Amino acid sequence: MSEKLRIGLAGLGTVGATVAARLLSGAVPRAELVAVSARDENKDRGVDLSGVSFVSDPSDLATQEDVDVVVELIGGEGGAALDLVERSLDANKPVVTANKAMLAAHADALSKLSVGGAVPLAFEAAVAGGIPIIKALREGLAGNDINRICGILNGTCNYILSRMEAAGLSFDDALKEAQEKGFAEADPTLDISGVDAAQKLAILSALAYGVAPDLDNVSVSGIEAVTAADIAFADEFDSVIRLVAMAVRSGNGVYHSVEPVLVKKSEPLAQVVNELNAVSISAAPLGDIMLQGPGAGGGATASAVLADIADIAAGFGRPLFDKAVSEMTESASENAPASEFYIRLALADKPGSMAKATQILAENGVSIEEVVQRSSEAGDSYLPVVFITHRIENQLLRSALIALEQQTEICNAVLALPVFAQDV
Numbered sequence: 001m002s003e004k005l006r007i008g009l010a011g012l013g014t015v016g017a018t019v020a021a022r023l024l025s026g027a028v029p030r031a032e033l034v035a036v037s038a039r040d041e042n043k044d045r046g047v048d049l050s051g052v053s054f055v056s057d058p059s060d061l062a063t064q065e066d067v068d069v070v071v072e073l074i075g076g077e078g079g080a081a082l083d084l085v086e087r088s089l090d091a092n093k094p095v096v097t098a099n100k101a102m103l104a105a106h107a108d109a110l111s112k113l114s115v116g117g118a119v120p121l122a123f124e125a126a127v128a129g130g131i132p133i134i135k136a137l138r139e140g141l142a143g144n145d146i147n148r149i150c151g152i153l154n155g156t157c158n159y160i161l162s163r164m165e166a167a168g169l170s171f172d173d174a175l176k177e178a179q180e181k182g183f184a185e186a187d188p189t190l191d192i193s194g195v196d197a198a199q200k201l202a203i204l205s206a207l208a209y210g211v212a213p214d215l216d217n218v219s220v221s222g223i224e225a226v227t228a229a230d231i232a233f234a235d236e237f238d239s240v241i242r243l244v245a246m247a248v249r250s251g252n253g254v255y256h257s258v259e260p261v262l263v264k265k266s267e268p269l270a271q272v273v274n275e276l277n278a279v280s281i282s283a284a285p286l287g288d289i290m291l292q293g294p295g296a297g298g299g300a301t302a303s304a305v306l307a308d309i310a311d312i313a314a315g316f317g318r319p320l321f322d323k324a325v326s327e328m329t330e331s332a333s334e335n336a337p338a339s340e341f342y343i344r345l346a347l348a349d350k351p352g353s354m355a356k357a358t359q360i361l362a363e364n365g366v367s368i369e370e371v372v373q374r375s376s377e378a379g380d381s382y383l384p385v386v387f388i389t390h391r392i393e394n395q396l397l398r399s400a401l402i403a404l405e406q407q408t409e410i411c412n413a414v415l416a417l418p419v420f421a422q423d424v
């Protein structure tokens with residue numbers, strides 16, 4: 001091995017080009033970029049790669065003798081990315097990746113190939129972009145019991161929600177801006193549907209609780225159903241809407257959810273705007289901490305990739321998920337914590353509609369704390385109405401929603417969002 005770690009980099013998108021530029025400028029003194037692989041060799045990426053060899057098949061980086069460490073920034077759950085990572089680990093070559101989809105889906109197999117960290121597989125960039133949350137959980141919080149992880153883990157969704165709120169942008173225009181800034185996935189439905197945040201949550205949960213990452217055990221709703229009217233209603237309740245990912249101890253298991261949540265403006269999570277991510281952790285004996293920073297985009301993600309390269313250069317290697325798999329393997333998907341809820345309905349503009357809606361809520365044990373109704377515009381046959389409930393069990397809410405949705409002549413387009421609470 002030469003004095004410097006020789007890096008082979010696969011994937012030259014927004015993140016890859018930034019990593020390449022930083023390595024070439026000597027940002028990690030003990031590492032040098034020697035080879036790159038991308039779909040198009042000649043595309044202008046604003047970085048001079050003339051002194052670096054180009055490899056057309058990324059999987060060749062796994063066996064190339066002059067490459068000591070492979071950086072996988074191709075993305076995608078399987079395909080070329082997984083092939084490269086498996087081959088590299090198999091060839092005893094450390095890997096750095098930002099690929100949460102691959103880690104969430106193939107953690108067990110990759111963990112075996114990493115041989116308990118003897119062949120490091122580093123993934124700081126897979127969760128929350130530039131926030132060093134993997135390091136924080138593994139190192140800074142190593143002696144704690146984690147009671148709750150709660151975070152904003154998708155920069156694209158946060159950008160959309162906060163731009164709709166601050167600049168009155170439409171959903172589509174805000175998404176377009178997020179894509180132009182390089183925050184969104186190649187397929188932005190992974191962002192919007194909450195799947196990207198769920199993959200990240202599954203990884204954090206594996207580190208924090210010693211449960212294997214399991215996407216099937218995460219209750220996921222995206223932001224597709226959130227409208228400009230919801231954002232305006234939230235404002236009337238002195239709140240904003242955020243896509244919140246949560247993993248909380250519940251009984252003998254961990255309850256995982258990703259969903260839009262109503263957050264009071266006074267809460268720190270409400271102040272996380274644009275592409276920023278935040279992760280708040282309740283731990284014992286520590287107490288509560290929150291880390292916040294840029295969660296998406298070339299610079300943020302490259303920062304985490306470079307940190308992993310520096311760690312490998314310094315000789316660090318850790319098992320993929322180092323906590324022993326604990327007792328907490330019970331599925332807790334049914335154990336959603338009790339919450340207050342924001343319920344938005346459209347009521348037919350005729351006598352008795354409101355009475356019917358409140359009757360259904362009452363019959364299902366849902367007690368109302370606040371209600372806001374909008375006046376109709378000429379020609380509207382439905383009026384938007386929002387209820388904030390008292391704290392209720394999730395099961396009661398589900399029954400009430402089913403009953404409301406059956407009253408098609410008086411209610412449609414029902415949306416229910418939990419109200420964020422610190423004590424869950």
Ligand code: HSE
Pocket residue numbers: 126128129153154155156157183184185191196295296297
């Ligand atoms: N598409 C992701 C996001 C990028 O918007 O957060 C980082 O994983």
